Amino acid sequence: MKVIVTAGGTTEKIDDVRGINNFSTGRLGSLIADEFASSGITEVIYIHGLHAHMPDNSAVRSIGVESARDLAYQLEKLIKVERISVVVHSMAVSDYFANGVITDEQVDEYIQKKNPTTSSFWRLFSKNETKGKKMSSSSEDIIVRLSKNPKIISKIKLWDPNVLLVGFKLLVNVKKEELLSVAKKTLSKNDCQFVLANDKSLISGDNHQAILLNSEGIVEEYKTKQAIAQGIVKAVLKEKEK
Amino acid sequence: MKVIVTAGGTTEKIDDVRGINNFSTGRLGSLIADEFASSGITEVIYIHGLHAHMPDNSAVRSIGVESARDLAYQLEKLIKVERISVVVHSMAVSDYFANGVITDEQVDEYIQKKNPTTSSFWRLFSKNETKGKKMSSSSEDIIVRLSKNPKIISKIKLWDPNVLLVGFKLLVNVKKEELLSVAKKTLSKNDCQFVLANDKSLISGDNHQAILLNSEGIVEEYKTKQAIAQGIVKAVLKEKEK
Numbered sequence: 345m346k347v348i349v350t351a352g353g354t355t356e357k358i359d360d361v362r363g364i365n366n367f368s369t370g371r372l373g374s375l376i377a378d379e380f381a382s383s384g385i386t387e388v389i390y391i392h393g394l395h396a397h398m399p400d401n402s403a404v405r406s407i408g409v410e411s412a413r414d415l416a417y418q419l420e421k422l423i424k425v426e427r428i429s430v431v432v433h434s435m436a437v438s439d440y441f442a443n444g445v446i447t448d449e450q451v452d453e454y455i456q457k458k459n460p461t462t463s464s465f466w467r468l469f470s471k472n473e474t475k476g477k478k479m480s481s482s483s484e485d486i487i488v489r490l491s492k493n494p495k496i497i498s499k500i501k502l503w504d505p506n507v508l509l510v511g512f513k514l515l516v517n518v519k520k521e522e523l524l525s526v527a528k529k530t531l532s533k534n535d536c537q538f539v540l541a542n543d544k545s546l547i548s549g550d551n552h553q554a555i556l557l558n559s560e561g562i563v564e565e566y567k568t569k570q571a572i573a574q575g576i577v578k579a580v581l582k583e584k585e586k
Numbered sequence: 587m588k589v590i591v592t593a594g595g596t597t598e599k600i601d602d603v604r605g606i607n608n609f610s611t612g613r614l615g616s617l618i619a620d621e622f623a624s625s626g627i628t629e630v631i632y633i634h635g636l637h638a639h640m641p642d643n644s645a646v647r648s649i650g651v652e653s654a655r656d657l658a659y660q661l662e663k664l665i666k667v668e669r670i671s672v673v674v675h676s677m678a679v680s681d682y683f684a685n686g687v688i689t690d691e692q693v694d695e696y697i698q699k700k701n702p703t704t705s706s707f708w709r710l711f712s713k714n715e716t717k718g719k720k721m722s723s724s725s726e727d728i729i730v731r732l733s734k735n736p737k738i739i740s741k742i743k744l745w746d747p748n749v750l751l752v753g754f755k756l757l758v759n760v761k762k763e764e765l766l767s768v769a770k771k772t773l774s775k776n777d778c779q780f781v782l783a784n785d786k787s788l789i790s791g792d793n794h795q796a797i798l799l800n801s802e803g804i805v806e807e808y809k810t811k812q813a814i815a816q817g818i819v820k821a822v823l824k825e826k827e828k
Binding site for chain 2: 355358359360361362363364365366367394395436438439440443451452455456460461462465466481483484485486487488489490491492514516544
């Protein structure tokens with residue numbers, strides 16, 4: 345049985361020296377990978393962001409990725425080519441990629457035009473190419489356009505409908521009912537078998553409150569990263585035995 | 587003698603789960619800190635970004651910082667309170683901080699107004715508070731306003747004119763003459779004793795081409811991170827003996 349665990353955060357380059365990061369230590373993902381490895385799974389593949397914690401178990405195969413696009417490329421290749429049974433997608437993937445930068449001078453000039461239109465506004469960004477460069481830092485203000493990345497989690501079952509998929513939903517400082525309701529939508533929309541719902545305001549080091557859901561409701565609640573890792577592996581293995 | 591080495595990159599938060607990072611491994615800074623420590627300097631203080639390499643020498647005192655503002659706070663406090671002889675400022679500090687986010691819907695609505703003005707445009711950003719929250723990811727496009735951070739390097743001699751200051755100038759893929767000319771401006775503008783000029787396209791792992799300058803011209807050229815660290819420490823100690 346082959347299991348993929350994604351962990352850490354993506355980085356979307358603005359130019360050659362700056363990027364937008366999703367904060368995630370990858371600590372929980374590394375524990376999940378270790379827990380799978382020590383449970384006797386044949387192969388655990390750990391796809392991780394640039395600064396993610398790494399699993400202790402040296403049998404885990406690791407693949408580093410930078411952007412959401414890199415992650416999609418690696419996941420699609422693995423899922424289509426190798427026979428992957430389980431994907432635990434804990435990585436904090438950027439919803440957006442950086443799609444051009446304009447300066448305050450360009451904004452001024454644009455607004456003073458007689459007939460500014462939405463399309464002409466967005467066109468301003470496409471003229472300023474920053475790839476393989478360092479954007480100028482002479483302007484007082486600049487604005488960065490961020491455009492939507494495709495949702496990777498929604499692709500996984502299209503690549504292989506037999507994958508058992510565990511999604512993650514992280515919100516910040518919301519009521520438990522709201523968190524559960526949003527997590528349930530993530531579950532059904534992406535055809536996940538499980539979703540781990542958590543709130544950043546209830547995470548502090550190894551103390552990590554979280555709720556595992558399936559289509560029937562709450563499976564289990566946890567208070568530490570270690571308990572989450574053990575709980576997810578237990579739930580996945582039980583589901584695979586069915 | 588007390589020496590500060592800054593290293594790694596800053597992170598400027600966009601919201602509670604995303605930020606803008608300056609890419610820098612901190613590897614060179616960690617080598618410089620180690621080189622100072624093994625040269626018998628009384629105290630080496632290493633101020634570093636979130637994911638920076640750490641010095642091997644356990645005698646180095648380390649202080650972690652996140653944003654440019656954090657760095658300025660720590661540096662000012664140390665320089666004004668403790669007697670700092672040398673600051674080697676290798677950290678990649680963000681020129682900008684994230685100053686609000688607006689959605690494509692807000693841009694559309696704004697542009698369709700009869701009399702859009704520059705000030706009303708910038709005002710849009712101040713209404714969207716993302717601190718302690720996670721911005722919505724429902725929009726196809728969003729734009730992030732980045733506003734200028736104060737230049738920390740220009741403050742150091744104002745905090746203490748007796749500090750020996752080593753600045754760094756990193757450009758990407760420029761001619762050597764341009765790099766030297768920009769580095770010379772950094773030297774005089776910030777009253778540095780030395781500036782290390784380097785080009786990101788000539789850095790790959792430990793291979794790291796760089797030129798050390800002072801007000802008289804080129805001091806030395808290097809090809810590896812180890813040689814840069816040794817060269818900077820040698821030049822600084824020689825200058826302090828004068």
